[in-house]
Amino acid sequence: MSLTKEQKADLYERLIQLKEDVKGSKMKEESMLVESNEISNGVGNHIADHGSIYLDRMTEQTLDQVDDQLEGEIDAALKRMEDGTYGICEKTGKDIPYERLKAVPYTRYSIDAKKNEETNQDPNEFDRSFSEQMRELTNRETMDQLHSDTYERLEEEQDVDVDEEK
Numbered sequence: 001m002s003l004t005k006e007q008k009a010d011l012y013e014r015l016i017q018l019k020e021d022v023k024g025s026k027m028k029e030e031s032m033l034v035e036s037n038e039i040s041n042g043v044g045n046h047i048a049d050h051g052s053i054y055l056d057r058m059t060e061q062t063l064d065q066v067d068d069q070l071e072g073e074i075d076a077a078l079k080r081m082e083d084g085t086y087g088i089c090e091k092t093g094k095d096i097p098y099e100r101l102k103a104v105p106y107t108r109y110s111i112d113a114k115k116n117e118e119t120n121q122d123p124n125e126f127d128r129s130f131s132e133q134m135r136e137l138t139n140r141e142t143m144d145q146l147h148s149d150t151y152e153r154l155e156e157e158q159d160v161d162v163d164e165e166k
Helices: 005-040 047-083 098-103 111-119 123-137 149-165
Strands: none
Touching: 005 047, 005 098
8 A cells, every 4th residue: 555645745845844843853963062152161161061062062972973864864754755765664575654753754664574673683783883883973182192182181180199199
């Protein structure tokens, strides 16, 4: 059972709205980044402030990555609409029910195909994928090097404390 013209039009509108929502979300995140940069440029910030800023940046990077991935999925769905392959499962070649497309308009797979994919997935794959994503998201200058600004400040403070004790 293929989609009717009305269903396709409804799903197209949903995809366009979802894409606009993602872009609006990105603009909010960019303004938050500007605000956190203004705070981080302040003189005499406490080291805990830097930790908070780092956590905010990590969160922003993660959200940006999710938004970029979602936007890519939406664009791919719009392309499939142009090609005439929208609503057809990429794994089984069967029609994806309208109800599924209405819930997840950018989906590529039917529920059965997605369940099979998740069932056959290596349980350790999630852990490896998560660890890999976290490594990519970390600020290598701060996390991988002992000569970052934060470490240098800590060493200076420790040297001062040792000198004062003598």
